[in-house]
Amino acid sequence: MTGTTTTQAQPRPDLDGDASIRRLSIGPMTLEAGGHLPDVVLAYETWGSLNADASNAVLIEHALTGSSHVARGDSEEEGWWDGLVGPGRTIDTDRFLVVSINMLGGCYGSTGPASLHPDGKPWGSRFPFVTVRDSVRAEALLADLLGVPSWHSVIGGSMGGARALEWALIYPDRVQRCAVIACAAASTAEQIAFAQAQVQAIRLDPQFAQGDYYGTVGPEGGLGLARRIAHITYRSEPEFTHRFGRAAQGAEEPFGSPLPAERGRYQIESYLDHQADKLVRRFDANSYIVLTEALMSHDAARDRGSLPEALSKAQAQFFIAAVDSDRLYWPAQSHELATALPGEVTVHTITSPIGHDAFLTEIAQLEPALHAAFYEDDDDGAA
Numbered sequence: 001m002t003g004t005t006t007t008q009a010q011p012r013p014d015l016d017g018d019a020s021i022r023r024l025s026i027g028p029m030t031l032e033a034g035g036h037l038p039d040v041v042l043a044y045e046t047w048g049s050l051n052a053d054a055s056n057a058v059l060i061e062h063a064l065t066g067s068s069h070v071a072r073g074d075s076e077e078e079g080w081w082d083g084l085v086g087p088g089r090t091i092d093t094d095r096f097l098v099v100s101i102n103m104l105g106g107c108y109g110s111t112g113p114a115s116l117h118p119d120g121k122p123w124g125s126r127f128p129f130v131t132v133r134d135s136v137r138a139e140a141l142l143a144d145l146l147g148v149p150s151w152h153s154v155i156g157g158s159m160g161g162a163r164a165l166e167w168a169l170i171y172p173d174r175v176q177r178c179a180v181i182a183c184a185a186a187s188t189a190e191q192i193a194f195a196q197a198q199v200q201a202i203r204l205d206p207q208f209a210q211g212d213y214y215g216t217v218g219p220e221g222g223l224g225l226a227r228r229i230a231h232i233t234y235r236s237e238p239e240f241t242h243r244f245g246r247a248a249q250g251a252e253e254p255f256g257s258p259l260p261a262e263r264g265r266y267q268i269e270s271y272l273d274h275q276a277d278k279l280v281r282r283f284d285a286n287s288y289i290v291l292t293e294a295l296m297s298h299d300a301a302r303d304r305g306s307l308p309e310a311l312s313k314a315q316a317q318f319f320i321a322a323v324d325s326d327r328l329y330w331p332a333q334s335h336e337l338a339t340a341l342p343g344e345v346t347v348h349t350i351t352s353p354i355g356h357d358a359f360l361t362e363i364a365q366l367e368p369a370l371h372a373a374f375y376e377d378d379d380d381g382a383a
């Protein structure tokens with residue numbers, strides 16, 4: 001389904017040491033649903049070095065609005081899995097080359113709706129529908145260019161987990177170990193429903209202009225509303241009750257009687273406003289739609305028979321984990337995935353009151369089990 005590796009004649013990029021963001025053209029791609037991109041560029045970061053037999057490369061896949069900045073490395077900016085990835089950490093960058101790639105369709109440097117079409121104007125509304133599988137096929141073309149024939153391990157949470165799983169299914173001989181954290185075998189009806197409400201919030205913003213808003217303010221209100229809806233699903237009711245209760249913003253006390261003449265704001269409203277503002281400042285609305293619709297498309301069994309039949313193609317050792325309070329990717333869905341995988345696969349649990357986002361904030365809980373499963377000294381062949 002993808003373009004050919006027409007750029008493979010390029011010299012292999014320098015992979016030594018911690019890198020700031022780099023970009024490589026992987027050439028043209030024809031997409032799973034039929035769209036075409038004449039020149040795809042992927043932006044990526046690396047930490048550590050590739051060993052002589054290229055056996056120590058680890059791919060880490062980011063979530064929906066995440067980026068390739070997994071670890072701080074030499075940069076000022078903290079990474080979203082800093083505790084997990086770095087010198088001497090569970091994913092030890094003194095032993096492994098760690099690669100993280102910004103998703104096709106996103107807004108952190110890889111080709112996306114804000115990129116320029118060959119006519120010199122942004123793709124905008126013309127950007128084609130991409131799937132999780134397209135993104136993985138693009139990453140495989142990049143791996144070819146990086147000189148990585150197979151991954152020691154591919155690991156991801158949430159949408160990153162969907163990409164990790166697809167890697168193991170599309171390229172079974174290129175993934176030796178695969179960790180799927182807080183993710184399911186397919187996006188469920190409820191996950192699609194939450195996603196559709198977010199996409200509609202953006203599309204219904206008058207500033208959206210059918211996606212051709214570049215050079216204008218753009219659909220900031222719609223994107224902010226999408227983030228509010230999403231963020232509620234990323235956290236939990238007990239956390240919200242414990243943190244905010246019915247308290248008014250700027251006061252520790254609940255809204256009492258008499259109610260203030262001005263309605264004011266509940267703390268939870270202020271918190272959601274803040275989450276929305278933060279995302280609006282760092283994310284492109286078209287990319288939000290493209291990536292959300294890609295996640296809606298996630299279905300490991302599509303065109304592959306039953307789920308166990310689909311998963312039987314994988315050759316990797318699997319590590320599956322769930323957050324016990326996740327109300328978006330329910331633990332039962334991780335168990336369903338583990339049960340359908342070949343062999344005995346354990347589901348590891350992150351115990352947290354906060355819900356789905358604990359795969360980011362509480363990843364340390366998985367470190368002993370992940371280390372034992374994938375990264376013991378004598379288990380990886382890494383130099």
Ligand SMILES: CC(=O)SCCNC(=O)CCNC(=O)[C@H](O)C(C)(C)COP(=O)(O)OP(=O)(O)OC[C@H]1O[C@@H](n2cnc3c(N)ncnc32)[C@H](O)[C@@H]1OP(=O)(O)O
Nearest residue numbers: 063065066067069080249267268270271274278357360361
């Ligand atoms: C390039 C990039 O940065 S993207 C890559 C990194 N990010 C990702 O991968 C995923 C996106 N990030 C996230 O989803 C979140 O930031 C997480 C999950 C990582 C962080 O979650 P937590 O640490 O639990 O943060 P939490 O949800 O409590 O939010 C804290 C923020 O809410 C603010 N806040 C708390 N209460 C209130 C309130 N009553 N009113 C307004 N703001 C409030 C805090 O001041 C804090 O603000 P800050 O983030 O600007 O410092």
Ligand SMILES: N[C@@H](CCO)C(=O)O
Nearest residue numbers: 063064065066158159
């Ligand atoms: N907070 C995460 C959750 C999605 O899994 C993100 O914004 O990407």
